[in-house]
Amino acid sequence: MPAESPFLFPVYAQLPLEPVSGAGARIRTADGRELLDFYGGHAVCGLGYGHPAVNACLREVGERLLFQTNAVPNRERAEAAEALAGFAPEGLDRVFFVNSGAEANENALRLAFRAHPGRTTVVAVSGGFHGRTAAAAAVTDGSPKWYHFPALPFDVRRVSRDDPSALAAAVDDSVAAVILEPVQGMAGAVALSDEMLAAARRACDDSGALLVFDEVQCGMGRSGRAFACEWAGVTPDLLTTAKAIAGGYPAGAVLASAELADSLPVGSLGTTFGGGPLAAALVTTVVRVIREERLLERVRRLSERIAEEAVTGPVVRVQGRGFLLGLVCSRPAREVRDALLDRGILSGTSTDPAVLRLLPPLTLGDGDVDALIAALADMGPTP
Numbered sequence: 001m002p003a004e005s006p007f008l009f010p011v012y013a014q015l016p017l018e019p020v021s022g023a024g025a026r027i028r029t030a031d032g033r034e035l036l037d038f039y040g041g042h043a044v045c046g047l048g049y050g051h052p053a054v055n056a057c058l059r060e061v062g063e064r065l066l067f068q069t070n071a072v073p074n075r076e077r078a079e080a081a082e083a084l085a086g087f088a089p090e091g092l093d094r095v096f097f098v099n100s101g102a103e104a105n106e107n108a109l110r111l112a113f114r115a116h117p118g119r120t121t122v123v124a125v126s127g128g129f130h131g132r133t134a135a136a137a138a139v140t141d142g143s144p145k146w147y148h149f150p151a152l153p154f155d156v157r158r159v160s161r162d163d164p165s166a167l168a169a170a171v172d173d174s175v176a177a178v179i180l181e182p183v184q185g186m187a188g189a190v191a192l193s194d195e196m197l198a199a200a201r202r203a204c205d206d207s208g209a210l211l212v213f214d215e216v217q218c219g220m221g222r223s224g225r226a227f228a229c230e231w232a233g234v235t236p237d238l239l240t241t242a243k244a245i246a247g248g249y250p251a252g253a254v255l256a257s258a259e260l261a262d263s264l265p266v267g268s269l270g271t272t273f274g275g276g277p278l279a280a281a282l283v284t285t286v287v288r289v290i291r292e293e294r295l296l297e298r299v300r301r302l303s304e305r306i307a308e309e310a311v312t313g314p315v316v317r318v319q320g321r322g323f324l325l326g327l328v329c330s331r332p333a334r335e336v337r338d339a340l341l342d343r344g345i346l347s348g349t350s351t352d353p354a355v356l357r358l359l360p361p362l363t364l365g366d367g368d369v370d371a372l373i374a375a376l377a378d379m380g381p382t383p
C-alpha cells in the first residue's frame with residue numbers, strides 16, 4: 001500500500017484498507033468493501049458506528065456548546081462525572097476528566113507520589129501497557145522501546161503477572177503505587193488472576209501504596225462488567241479509563257475515592273480539553289446506552305459463545321474476558337488476521353505473535369459471531 005501522506009510522520013504500520021464510513025459493527029472502505037469490525041478502532045468504538053444516541057448528542061451538544069474550559073462550571077461535565085461514578089464500583093466516587101489513556105495514567109501516578117512524598121518506586125507487572133508519555137511509558141513493559149528520555153522519572157520494580165507472592169514481596173515502604181491492567185490488552189487479552197488482584201490490594205493496604213488499575217482498554221463494559229476489576233471483587237484506589245468512554249470521541253478519566261479526591265487542593269491537577277461539554281455529554285450517553293440496551297449481558301453471552309465456538313480452524317484456545325479476547329493460534333496471528341481480512345473480517349494482533357486480538361463494539365450481534373466462526377472454520381486447521 002502506498003504511504004498515507006508525505007506530510008505525516010511515518011510512524012505507523014498500517015493495514016491495507018481505508019475506512020470511509022461505518023454503521024453498527026460494519027465499516028465500508030474506500031475501495032467499496034464492507035468489513036465486519038472485530039477491531040473496533042482499537043477498542044474505541046464501543047457503541048459501533050453511527051449509533052443514533054451518539055449522533056443525537058453530537059448534534060445537540062456539538063451545535064449548542066462545543067467547548068468550555070474547566071475554569072467555569074458546566075452542566076454536561078457535572079452530569080458525566082455523576083454518570084461515570086454511578087457506573088463504576090462503589091468507592092470510586094470522584095472523577096477527573098482528561099483526554100487519553102496515557103494522560104489518565106500520568107495523573108494517577110502523580111497522585112500516588114503526591115500522597116507519598118519521599119517514596120520513589122512504582123511496582124508494575126510483566127506484559128503491562130500503560131501508554132507513551134513519560135510516567136506511563138516508564139511502567140510499560142519493554143518501555144525502553146518507547147522511552148527516549150535520558151532517565152526514568154521514578155524507579156520501577158516489575159514482577160511477573162502470574163506471581164502474587166512476588167508482587168506482595170515487591171511492595172515495601174519505598175513504593176508509592178502498584179499499577180496493573182486487570183485484563184492486559186496489548187499483551188493479547190490476558191486476564192490476571194483474582195489472586196493477583198487480591199494480592200495487590202492486600203499489599204497496598206499493608207504498605208499504604210495506592211493501587212492503580214488501568215482499565216483504559218478493558219473498562220467501560222468491555223469485560224462484560226462495567227469495569228473488569230468487578231470480576232475479582234477488588235476495588236483499586238485509582239482507576240483509569242479512556243478509549244471507548246466517549247463512543248469514539250477523545251476522552252479519558254481518573255476515578256478515585258471521595259476521601260482521596262476531596263483532599264486535593266485547587267491547582268494540583270489540570271488539563272485544557274479534558275471534560276469539555278461534548279466529550280462529557282458523550283460519556284453520559286455511552287453509560288446510558290450500555291444500561292438501556294443491556295450491553296453488559298450481551299457482551300457476556302456472546303463472549304461465552306466465542307470462547308466455546310471459535311476454537312476452530314487455526315484457533316487452539318481463547319483467552320481474555322468479555323469483548324477483550326485473544327484467539328491463541330497455531331500459526332502466526334498476523335497470517336490469521338490477513339486471512340480473516342480476505343474473508344471480510346477486521347481483527348487485531350498483539351505483542352504475543354500467536355495471539356489475535358478481538359475488540360469488537362459492545363453492540364455486536366449473534367449473526368456477527370456466526371460470521372467470525374464460519375470464517376475461522378473456513379481457514380481449516382494449520383497443516
Ligand SMILES: Cc1ncc(COP(=O)(O)O)c(C=O)c1O
Binds near residue numbers: 103218
Ligand atoms: C491499557 C492501556 N493503557 C493506556 C493506553 C494508552 O492510551 P492512549 O493511547 O489513549 O494514551 C492504552 C492504549 O492502547 C492501553 O491499552
